[in-house]
Amino acid sequence: MISFLHSSAVNGINAYLIDVEADISSGLPVFSIVGLPDTAVKESRDRVVSAIKNSGFDFPAKKITVNLAPADIKKEGGLFDLSIALGILVSSGYIEKKSVQKICAIGELSLDGKLRPVKGLLPIVLSLKKFGIKKVIIPEGNKNEASVANDIEIYPFANLTETVKFLKNEIKVFPFTGSCESDENQNTAPTVDFADIKGQFLAKRAAEVASAGGHNMIMIGPPGSGKTMIAKRIPTILPPMSFEESVETTKIWSVSGLIQAGESLVKQRPFRSPHHTTSSIALIGGGSYPKPGEVSLAHNGVLFLDELTEFRRDVLEVLRQPLEDKIVTVSRAKNTLSFPASFMLIASMNPCQCGHYGDVNKECTCNQYQITKYRSKISGPLMDRIDIQIEVPALKIDEITTDKQPVSETSHEIKQRVIKARNIQYERFKNTKIYCNAQMGPKEIKKYCILDDKAKELLKNAIEKLGFSARAYDRILKVARTIADLADSPDILPVHIAEAVKYRSLDK
Ligand SMILES: Nc1ncnc2c1ncn2[C@@H]1O[C@H](COP(=O)(O)OP(=O)(O)O)[C@@H](O)[C@H]1O
Ligand SMILES: [Mg+2]
Ligand SMILES: [Zn+2]
Known part of the structure; x- marks a missing residue:
């Protein structure tokens, strides 16, 4: 089965929408990712496999192909881990296809399934509405930065397990509406005069x-x-x-x-x-x-x-x-x-x-x-x-x-x-x-x-x-x-x- 999800990448300070397709078919168990540069692929693949397993899900022993399109946009880092993991869980039938429609998922996974904050989130969330995206799933650590965008629903999560529970409607989560105005740690008085x-x-x-x-x-x-x-x-x-x-x-x-x-x-x-x-x-x-x-x-x-x-x-x-x-x-x-x-x-x-x-x-x-x-x-x-x-x-x-x-x-x-x-x-x-x-x-x-x-x-x-x-x-x-x-x-x-x-x- 094939699944479709969205993620996003930044080039410079401009964000681009990335389509993440995950296909699972019978065949020898190989997991390949196309559309990412070589070193990034290897690292992302290792993290996704471990994160899925360590979150208590089965990692399908089948032929798995993930495509990140368009290919010609330079992609970097762990930004896509979460969308790749979710794509695999959708394609293996664990999550319903329709629950990831018009959702953009961003986040780097650690081996135990935690979601790590990523670079460049602000330009991404500020662009999502014009890409027709209504909801974005992000790492907990990025939530205050993301809250600057007020035209999109923001769902921050700490790990893969919570994210999956949310998508399966097993937990009720309201979009994050924290205010970026009340940021107290920056209001410290200057020490020089x-x-x-x-x-x-x-x-x-x-x-x-x-x-x-x-x-x-x-x-x-x-x-x-x-x-x-x-x-x-x-x-x-x-x-x-x-x-x-x-x-x-x-x-x-x-x-x-x-x-x-x-x-x-x-x-x-x-x-x-x-x-x-x-x-x-x-x-x-x-x-x-x-x-x-x-x-x-x-x-x-x-x-x-x-x-x-x-x-x-x-x-x-x-x-x-x-x-x-x-x-x-x-x-x-x-x-x-x-x-x-x-x-x-x-x-x-x-x-x-x-x-x-x-x-x-x-x-x-x-x-x-x-x-x-x-x-x-x-x-x-x-x-x-x-x-x-x-x-x-x-x-x-x-x-x-x-x-x-x-x-x-x-x-x-x-x-x-x-x-x-x-x-x-x-x-x-x-x-x-x-x-x-x-x-x-x-x-x-x-x-x-x-x-x-x-x-x-x-x-x-x-x-x-x-x-x-x-x-x-x-x-x-x-x-x-x-x-x-x-x-x-x-x-x-x-x-x-x-x-x-x-x-x-x-x-x-
Ligand atoms: N106008 C000044 N008023 C008070 N302290 C001064 C003044 N100019 C220099 N100092 C003292 O001398 C030190 C060196 O000054 P600094 O600003 O680094 O000089 P410069 O950059 O011109 O070499 C300062 O840390 C400060 O203690
Ligand atoms: Mg000086
Ligand atoms: Zn001199």
């Missing part, structure tokens, strides 16, 4: 402006000046993610296996800080089963590249495309996949090889040639995509030791201003694909960054006097727009231009 940082008012303000407008930022300064400290506190002042942003980010985390059992949505903006030894594939994504890279895991959040000059140059160069397009495209033999990658780049670097160029506390031992060579590690086109470029000088010894610091603002206070400025931008770019000032193109800059004569004059003078490159012009306008938004000013005033000019300290 901008109030921890002494001095560095320019850098702290620059971090506020960057967060308000979604601008990329690089900090240059000697070791120990607080660059890493500042970067790590940026998530504490970013505006909260919208539900849509949360779902986008969670899909990427889900296919990467970063959603822990019991978790649902990623609600905090991601903060990714890959080490400088990272490969370009780890950073950008790819591989034979294409996986999202750090730039995509940072989607809607921060990508922090500490000690930027330590990264390999070719690794840094691959950043240019996602910085420009906000998406990563991975080409495969048969198809092209894309992963969203809209992130705020925060970078830090030393001013020179020895680290002390411009340091008041220690002398720099580099010559001009070494300094130029060191700076040229970061290419012009990459630097060009960073709106805010500031120096973070070393604190003077007495600034560090004194207790009489001017009061530092808390992250909470700064965040309130950031949120207000972002709301102005959401309103400004309503019904467009732009979310914040940093994403403005030439057209939007022309429309929203209008300067009066005084401001124009000031900017012209600054460009002439400080020798800014032509490309700095648009960057200053965008940053000035954000500074004006922080001040709740519809117009960009000279004072806003003056502040924006300060954030181009390297671009001279």
